[in-house]
Amino acid sequence: MLCGIDEAGRGCLAGPLVVAGAILKEPILGLNDSKQLSEKQREAYFEILQNKAEFKIVFCDHIMVDTKGLSACLKYAIETIKSHFNGHDILMDGNCNFGVQGINTMVKADAKVPEVSAASILAKVSRDRYMCEISSRYPLYEFEKHKGYGSALHVEKIKAFGYCEIHRKSFKLKSLSQPSLF
Template sequence: MLCGIDEAGRGPIAGPLVVAGVILLEDIVGLNDSKVLSEKKREKLFDEIKEKSKYHIVFSDAKLIDEKGLSFCLKNSILEIINNLKDFCDEFLMDGNTSFGIDILKHKIKADATIKEVSAASILAKVSRDRYMNKIASNYKEYEFQKHKGYGTKAHVEAIKKYGRSDEHRYSFKLKALGEENIGIQKSLF
């Protein structure tokens, strides 16, 4: 059996990185890359995936991303998924172009659109992250997280200019619009 792995939240300037691993136990109709599905369709599939699979979801908050870097958080999340699901499958496949130095992890570009287990993981990661951002939005009204989910939209950057960063923001992600340097430079294990 195959465990598909995918992430949501690698690029936002606020909120967690969420990585999900999914082993499908039953067939599910309509799976695809979460980015091409409507929010309504993702929400419907989310519950069905949870009912018809073994899965594990890992959150890495903004503070951990700042302290350890994205690569560390991704690798540790994948290792946690492997550790939790290894008794139920014999193969692990990650969407993307790297296996993060993990010997038993295979990778494939666009796997989230072509491999049903990875599509399911994509949906679990995206919906979990979106629900988290919607949940915290009322505590951070000035940033309107429910609208952009922490991505660097113009309105979000303007809110940071006005109010500064919150504890949900990634301080290590430098913003050109704020005159910060080293855009996109993050710590790496490699």
């Protein structure tokens, strides 16, 4: 059986990186890259996947992203998923295995391979739900609207209120940079 792996939140300014691995127990029609589906479609597939897939979801919080870096977080998550699905073939979306041996990669696998599509949906919905839940702790930032991505609204909120606890301090935005003295 094939285990598909994909991530959500790699380029976010706040919140966790979420990586999911999924094996389908039976075919599910219409799966696609989570970015190609509406929020309503992702939520519906997420519920279907609860019963029709075996999966492992790994969260790497903003502190881990800041201290270890994205590549180390991705390697940790992939190794965790690989260990969970020991003995299965593994295919990850993209072109890098982050130093984890025995992982195959494919660009756009999240749109081509149902198991990777499933992982894409599981990671995205899990992360989005987390950001909506945590938004009540940081109401000024409206995380429920942009989920921590670098949208114009989010950048506007950072300019107005500065960074909050869950922002990735290692991520720098040119639009927020102070002018150089040199």
